[in-house]
Amino acid sequence: MLTQAIFFYVFAAMTLGGGLLTITRKNAIHSAMFLIVSLMGVAGLYLLQQAEFLFAVQIVLYIGGIMVLFLFVIMLVNLDEAAKEKQFNGQWWIALVCVALVAAQITYFLAKGSGAFRIASLVNVAPMGRLGNTELLADLLFTEYLLPFEIASILLLVAVVGSVVMAKKRI
Numbered sequence: 001m002l003t004q005a006i007f008f009y010v011f012a013a014m015t016l017g018g019g020l021l022t023i024t025r026k027n028a029i030h031s032a033m034f035l036i037v038s039l040m041g042v043a044g045l046y047l048l049q050q051a052e053f054l055f056a057v058q059i060v061l062y063i064g065g066i067m068v069l070f071l072f073v074i075m076l077v078n079l080d081e082a083a084k085e086k087q088f089n090g091q092w093w094i095a096l097v098c099v100a101l102v103a104a105q106i107t108y109f110l111a112k113g114s115g116a117f118r119i120a121s122l123v124n125v126a127p128m129g130r131l132g133n134t135e136l137l138a139d140l141l142f143t144e145y146l147l148p149f150e151i152a153s154i155l156l157l158v159a160v161v162g163s164v165v166m167a168k169k170r171i
Contacts, residue, residue, distance in 0.1 A: 008048055014041030028074045032067060039063050053134045069160065076167040 018038025025031045043058035141149055 004048060007044065011041045011044035011048065014038065015045065016041075029071065032070050032074060035070075036063055036067050039067065051133070053137060066156075073160075073163045073167070077163065 015038050018034045018036075018041060021034040022031045022038060025034060039058060039062050043055050043063070046052075046055040046058055
């Protein structure tokens with residue numbers, strides 16, 4: 001029990017420290033490396049909660065895949081020239097419209113109260129030994145949450161293509 005508490009504090013410190021150093025570093029490569037440290041801490045916390053599948057996904061997908069992609073894009077895009085470019089292009093009215101929309105959503109949810117925050121009905125839990133945690137998660141992900149899953153994958157694809165196009169223009 002004491003060992004588990006020690007590991008919890010170590011992983012929590014990794015997560016918080018890595019996150020803090022991610023947002024305070026001026027060098028983008030250093031920020032990405034500290035984000036990897038933070039994600040490793042989150043993976044350790046998943047492991048302590050006996051969520052082995054989420055631990056493996058965190059390591060393989062986020063640290064192994066997405067962070068390598070981030071580092072590739074950071075190195076591909078010349079950030080020194082990007083910092084010298086004009087930061088604001090006069091489209092403040094679009095930002096103002098977005099802020100107004102988000103404020104309207106927040107106002108709506110606050111006015112409606114707790115009824116606006118419905119939680120989906122619980123999935124019928126299978127008897128132990130019949131279906132594991134991974135099978136239940138996959139079943140839920142590919143049935144009830146298929147559309148958000150596909151939208152997230154499309155957004156990631158668009159972000160990668162956009163970053164390559166931006167880098168190609170500068171090369």
